[in-house]
Amino acid sequence: MQNVDLNLLIALDALLAERSVTGAARRLGLSPSAMSRTLARLRQVTGDPLLVQAGRSLAPTPYAEALSSQVHTLTRDAQAVLRPADSRRLDLASLNRTFTLRAGEGFMELLAAPLLAAVTREAPHVRLRFVLKPDKDAQPLREGLIDLEIGVLGTSAPEVRTQLLLRDKFVGVARIGHPLLAAAAITPELYAACSHVMASRRGEFLGPVDDALEELGLVRKVSLVVPSYPDAMRIVRRSDLVALVPRSCLGNTLAADHAAILGLESFELPVRAAEFNISAIWHPRLDADPAHRWLRDVVLAVCRKAYP
Numbered sequence: 001m002q003n004v005d006l007n008l009l010i011a012l013d014a015l016l017a018e019r020s021v022t023g024a025a026r027r028l029g030l031s032p033s034a035m036s037r038t039l040a041r042l043r044q045v046t047g048d049p050l051l052v053q054a055g056r057s058l059a060p061t062p063y064a065e066a067l068s069s070q071v072h073t074l075t076r077d078a079q080a081v082l083r084p085a086d087s088r089r090l091d092l093a094s095l096n097r098t099f100t101l102r103a104g105e106g107f108m109e110l111l112a113a114p115l116l117a118a119v120t121r122e123a124p125h126v127r128l129r130f131v132l133k134p135d136k137d138a139q140p141l142r143e144g145l146i147d148l149e150i151g152v153l154g155t156s157a158p159e160v161r162t163q164l165l166l167r168d169k170f171v172g173v174a175r176i177g178h179p180l181l182a183a184a185a186i187t188p189e190l191y192a193a194c195s196h197v198m199a200s201r202r203g204e205f206l207g208p209v210d211d212a213l214e215e216l217g218l219v220r221k222v223s224l225v226v227p228s229y230p231d232a233m234r235i236v237r238r239s240d241l242v243a244l245v246p247r248s249c250l251g252n253t254l255a256a257d258h259a260a261i262l263g264l265e266s267f268e269l270p271v272r273a274a275e276f277n278i279s280a281i282w283h284p285r286l287d288a289d290p291a292h293r294w295l296r297d298v299v300l301a302v303c304r305k306a307y308p
Contacts, residue, residue: 212271
């Protein structure tokens with residue numbers, strides 16, 4: 001398409017609408033002489049006079065008349081395609097799209113329903129598909145299999161975009177009435193002496209607190225490993241095991257009524273545990289997509305509301 005000049009299409013649309021070289025030039029911000037040269041090029045390209053003198057105005061030839069509506073449609077569509085993404089109007093009421101999100105089970109259990117409610121209030125035809133996170137491989141983001149990931153940034157892909165959703169940290173949980181919770185102070189020794197359930201997708205027996213315990217000469221006994229934090233919380237609720245979970249898994253508050261519903265009580269760990277970021281992660285090819293940007297804003301708003 002080296003010989004195709006789309007500017008000629010815009011000029012032809014203006015000429016057919018104005019039936020005047022001067023009027024078309026004014027519409028496009030050109031000089032009348034420049035528009036006359038453009039009309040000459042159009043005649044050469046199409047092999048038709050297109051517009052001929054008729055008194056003080058120009059009259060379209062039959063060929064130009066036949067082209068008129070098609071040219072206007074093509075011009076409008078070309079301008080829409082080449083318009084910056086920021087200027088495109090997003091019609092949420094008619095948006096019909098499925099977004100695939102990759103997130104941990106804790107996020108899904110707590111926030112999938114509020115997120116869907118927030119999405120459907122604005123875009124009733126949008127659907128969400130959640131998939132589990134077996135790892136942090138960025139390839140599904142690159143290939144478009146996943147639109148948005150929620151979690152701790154750990155991918156080796158330097159090109160991904162991120163947005164902080166919340167700051168999180170690990171806390172201990174035990175069933176209500178657990179002997180550990182009756183202690184005047186939960187010491188590292190008391191904590192290590194408990195039997196623990198560990199949440200690990202890879203089946204590992206070591207977690208974020210084990211290095212800190214080792215520095216104190218302590219080793220905790222991990223009796224059970226399960227795939228997810230919700231699994232660990234369900235087991236803790238019905239046993240004397242204790243678990244280590246992100247605070248976000250317990251909701252935004254640990255008030256008495258909330259704890260009673262869960263059947264759990266949380267406690268601050270007696271050893272250091274660094275905070276970490278939970279982020280929205282996406283591939284830059286979706287950075288300027290209006291619908292995807294709207295989804296990111298909704299996810300952020302839901303997280304901010306849940307964890308103010």
